[in-house]
Amino acid sequence: xxxxxxxxxxxxxxxxxxxxxxxxxxxxxxxxxxxxxxxxxxxxxxxxxxxxxxxxxxxxxxxxxxxxxxxxxxxxxxxxxxxxxxxxxxxxxxxxxxxxxxxxxxxxxxxxxxxxxxxxxxxxxxxxxxxxxxxxxxxxxxxxxxxxxxxxxxxxxxxxxxxxxxxxxxxxxxxxxxxxxxxxxxxxxxxxxxxxxxxxxxxxxxxxxxxxxxxxxxxxxxxxxxxxxxxxxxxxxxxxxxxxxxxxxxxxxxxxxxxxxxxxxxxxxxxxxxxxxxxxxxxxxxxxxxxxxxxxxxxxxxxxxxxxxxxxxxxxxxxxxxxxxxxxxxxxxxxxxxxxxxxxxxxxxxxxxxxxxxxxxxxxxxxxxxxxxxxxxxxxxxxxxxxxxxxxxxxxxxxxxxx
Ligand SMILES: Nc1ncnc2c1ncn2[C@@H]1O[C@H](COP(=O)(O)OP(=O)(O)OP(=O)(O)O)[C@@H](O)[C@H]1O
Ligand code: SF4
Ligand SMILES: [Mg+2]
Numbered sequence: 001x002x003x004x005x006x007x008x009x010x011x012x013x014x015x016x017x018x019x020x021x022x023x024x025x026x027x028x029x030x031x032x033x034x035x036x037x038x039x040x041x042x043x044x045x046x047x048x049x050x051x052x053x054x055x056x057x058x059x060x061x062x063x064x065x066x067x068x069x070x071x072x073x074x075x076x077x078x079x080x081x082x083x084x085x086x087x088x089x090x091x092x093x094x095x096x097x098x099x100x101x102x103x104x105x106x107x108x109x110x111x112x113x114x115x116x117x118x119x120x121x122x123x124x125x126x127x128x129x130x131x132x133x134x135x136x137x138x139x140x141x142x143x144x145x146x147x148x149x150x151x152x153x154x155x156x157x158x159x160x161x162x163x164x165x166x167x168x169x170x171x172x173x174x175x176x177x178x179x180x181x182x183x184x185x186x187x188x189x190x191x192x193x194x195x196x197x198x199x200x201x202x203x204x205x206x207x208x209x210x211x212x213x214x215x216x217x218x219x220x221x222x223x224x225x226x227x228x229x230x231x232x233x234x235x236x237x238x239x240x241x242x243x244x245x246x247x248x249x250x251x252x253x254x255x256x257x258x259x260x261x262x263x264x265x266x267x268x269x270x271x272x273x274x275x276x277x278x279x280x281x282x283x284x285x286x287x288x289x290x291x292x293x294x295x296x297x298x299x300x301x302x303x304x305x306x307x308x309x310x311x312x313x314x315x316x317x318x319x320x321x322x323x324x325x326x327x328x329x330x331x332x333x334x335x336x337x338x339x340x341x342x343x344x345x346x347x348x349x350x351x352x353x354x355x356x357x358x359x360x361x362x363x364x365x366x367x368x369x370x371x372x373x374x375x376x377x378x379x380x381x382x383x384x385x386x387x388x389x390x391x392x393x394x395x396x397x398x399x400x401x402x403x
Contacts, residue, residue, distance in 0.1 A: 025095055026216055026248045027053040027076070028114070032090030034071050036322075037083060044088065045322045046071050047272040053216065058242065058249040060259040060280070062295070063269035066319045069252045072269075073218050076250075077135055078117060078125050092117040096132050096215050131161045134209035136202075138221035143205060144193040150177065150204045151189025154211055161212040176207040180237060199230035206234070210241055220252045235262055256299045260284060268292045271319055271330035274375065278382040288384045290335045291315075328362045328371035329387065337388055338362065360387040 034046040046068040053059045061069050074080050076092055093114040117125065137143045145153060154173035158164055164172060170189075177185035180203040193201055202222065209217060219238065223231035235258065242249060251262060259266055259280065266283045268276040268291065276289040287293045297313045317334045320326060332338050338361050364371040375383040 024055060025052045025093075026055045027095070027250070028091075028093040029072070029076065030091040030093065032072065032075060032092065033088040034068075034075055034080060035086050035088050037086070040323050042086070043323045045272055046075065049090075049269070049272070049274055051267050051274065051277070053248045053250050054265075055215075055248055056242070056246045057264040058251055058262050060251045060253060060263035060266045061269060062253055062256065062259055062266060064254060064295075064315075064319050066321070067269045068272045068322075069269055070220055073135065073220050073250065073252055076117065076218060077129055077133065078120075079129075079135075087118060090118065094128070094133070094216075130157060130209075130214075131212050132214050133216045133218065134212070134214040135218040135220060136205050136209045136222045138224050141193060141201065144201060146193055149190050149192055150182075150196065154189075154204065154207045157208045158211045172211070173207070176211050177204070180204075180207045180210075181233065182207075199226055199233065202226060202230075202234055203237070206237060210247075213245055214247060216248045216250065218250045218252070221254070222251075223258065224253070224255065231258070238262075256295060268295070271325055272322060273330065273372070273385065275331070275385045276383065277375070282379070282382050286379070286382070288378060288382070288389055289331075289386050290337055290388075291331050294334070294336065326362075327364060328360065329373055332361045335361065 029049060029051045032046055032049045033044055035042045035044045037043075049068070049072055051059070051061070051072075061072065063069055071080065071085075075087055075090075080087065094117055095114045115128070117128065120128070144150075148156075151170060151173050154176055155166070155169040158172045158176075159166060159169040162169070162172075174185050174189050177189055182188050182200060182203055188196070188200075193204070196204065206222075217238070222238070223234050226234065238249060239262065241247060249262075251258070253259060263280045266278060266280050267274050268283075268289060270291050276283070276287070276292045278286075283292065284296070287296050294313070294315045298315065315334055320330065320333070326333055329335070360368070360371065360373070362371075368374075373385045373387045373389075375385045376389065378384050378389055
């Protein structure tokens with residue numbers, strides 16, 4: 001299904017969550033909410049997420065375990081198991097001028113046509129999935145089929161999406177395995193996943209994903225299970241492909257070192273919502289949401305040695321389960337600002353007046369009955385969802401505390 005959208009709407013960054021620099025958007029997720037049903041009833045796990053990926057860019061989605069990163073990725077691929085999952089609302093707009101799929105041809109002039117992936121029927125979505133949008137999962141062992149050889153699995157992807165004969169697909173698969181750095185690819189193509197190292201299996205997954213030259217690759221923790229050297233090799237491999245083909249990458253990770261190394265633009269996610277987004281340089285130079293700051297304080301730097309005075313910190317507590325999101329700001333239980341200023345009995349000590357923002361943090365506030373802070377632009381192309389960020393004082397404090 002096609003969706004007509006005035007191009008100015010995108011270029012002028014009116015979309016909440018739009019990354020407003022560089023080339024035009026390839027993907028726009030708008031106000032996506034996803035729930036799962038269980039014994040406790042239907043529970044939201046992704047709550048109003050908006051994000052954009054521009055052509056040729058690497059966009060990182062970061063956050064701790066359980067924040068909703070993979071559910072967001074699976075929603076884009078339309079791979080949420082339904083039931084128990086359900087996309088409650090939102091749009092996933094895909095702008096892909098290179099697609100041969102008739103649903104995806106992009107117009108020109110002052111209007112653009114996008115495909116709302118959520119509206120596609122199963123067959124049309126199958127044509128896009130693997131072909132124009134591909135995904136690499138964290139665990140190759142659970143994604144590769146143990147009873148088929150690596151070559152068979154890559155060839156099957158090529159056969160399916162490019163319509164080549166089995167023999168031509170096998171040749172293309174061997175060439176692809178060579179491209180992703182598998183030594184002796186003609187021989188190793190006959191190996192089964194259990195005969196390969198973790199790094200090699202991940203390369204096979206990447207070969208499968210990239211075989212059809214997608215315009216968007218979703219890489220969900222592609223290197224988390226790997227040692228640092230192999231991790232670097234995989235990231236370099238992705239970068240090489242990206243340079244060659246102009247592909248965009250949505251990189252899901254909790255590793256901020258990988259983000260600094262690879263991303264152009266970053267979205268920080270906490271408890272089902274985006275809490276900050278900015279270009280990577282801005283985010284690292286001026287992290288403004290207390291959660292982003294806390295994540296950055298957990299990252300060791302090259303200057304941290306035995307003589308270093310900086311202590312690596314941990315964020316107290318855990319991401320709350322979706323059914324247990326607290327009132328007010330979902331981060332308030334762990335937020336250093338509320339802890340430092342109000343101690344344990346926050347509600348009793350936070351007063352209206354200079355601390356009015358803190359009162360908003362912990363409970364519903366008249367002006368915002370849900371008590372949730374919304375993303376606000378605090379600097380050009382830098383958005384933060386934090387009541388405290390509304391005050392200049394806070395921005396100064398953040399600047400002083402930046403790691
Ligand atoms: N199939 C499912 N059924 C029920 N709940 C689910 C299902 N898949 C995910 N969830 C819940 O959705 C929430 C978000 O999960 P998600 O996998 O997106 O987290 P994540 O940010 O990717 O974490 P991680 O870094 O550990 O991969 C979690 O609370 C999880 O338990
Ligand atoms: S809104 Fe309040 S509790 Fe939430 S991150 Fe900002 S200061 Fe902390
Ligand atoms: Mg995940």
